[in-house]
Amino acid sequence: MKGSNDFDAISPYYDHLSWLVFGKTLKKAPLTFLNKISRADKILIVGGGTGGILKPLINAFPQAEIHYYEPSKKMLEQAQTRFKLASNRLHFYGQPLQALQDSNKRFDLVLTPFVLDLFSPKRLEQAISIIYNLLEAHGNWLHCDFYVDKNSPWWQRQLNSLMHGFFKVATGMESNTLQDFDKAFNKHALLTNAVQKFSQGMIQSVWYEKV
């Protein structure tokens, strides 16, 4: 069995794999509401992977300081290679989100693209609390992940279980099943500004704002 949530081994194939199953959706969905956010000065990206998310963010907020937390050494290397020439406003950390637990850093925009689904229910609650505490008042949170609810058709549940099973073996993913994100987010004072579904509802992008 691998260490938990360890994406090093699949890092060379990750982008191809995600493209094979969902085309460009996995790359576009996390950025759905980016153009609705008028200003961001300090941005946190949690589990950014190979760094595809960086260019649109740098373009949208050319003045912003970006902090990139990615514990997979191999994923991080790919992101750093892509942005070798990027400005000194881009900070890479080979660390998990949990390293920020007692940090006094604050951010006005946080992105969690396909990362919170890795965590067990307890660690998901912890991760959401950590991020909530890092967000400034009225800060924005763009969350995007796989989604199932009681109305999801059987084949979506099956496909989700299959994907979960695959990542469990390939990365030692902590979570055994897709968590109820709505329930976990609703424990905090977060306003849901907008929601958009993709791939027939299998993927959901949500724009939260700290009240």
Ligand SMILES: C[S@@+](CC[C@H](N)C(=O)[O-])C[C@H]1O[C@@H](n2cnc3c(N)ncnc32)[C@H](O)[C@@H]1O
């Ligand atoms: C499913 S991949 C998604 C990558 C990228 N966001 C994307 O959409 O292509 C999950 C990413 O989260 C990272 N990750 C795993 N545990 C983490 C943690 N505790 N904190 C932050 N990132 C983590 C993994 O290394 C991996 O790069």
